[in-house]
Amino acid sequence: MAETEEQIKARKERERDELYALDISDVEWRSAPGTEEHEERVEIANLPGGAVAMRSSLDPGTVLRYTEAEWRAFVLGARDGEFDLEAPAPRNDEQAAEA
Template sequence: MSADEHEIADDKAHIRHRLDFSGAEWITSTDDPTEPGVEVAFVDGYIGMRNGAQQEGPVLVFTPEEWEAFVAGAKDGEFDEP
């Protein structure tokens, strides 16, 4: 395989510049303000996820289909520590 075949395509490049999460209502995964967790927000049909401890950091963007697969995997224990 060539180097180009190993690159992962950014399938959200066409929308990423249009999504504005700055005014989004972020939903946190925890009720404990001393223990910030993962935060999610819904903007223009996409789902953003960020680290609550680094709110100015990057936002992962999911399509609804990707989000459904992620949530299903989490419920199924796919991301549990061994």
């Protein structure tokens, strides 16, 4: 039997609550290879059940947590270029200076 929209919402809220209730004080944080301790970087930690925690090295107290499904969707989207940043369009004063 398929879940109703209300049931899905309730399940996701429960999963989020359980995820944020986890004690992650002893997790091992890792960052991209080649980054130095003093550099700004994103740090990732694996959590139980395939979940993932993410934080900035500049603000280690603020931690985002993702379920396995959320993390998988993010990684696949990143690989497909969904989050690629485009260069901002030049402002009018920059266009005038180039002319």
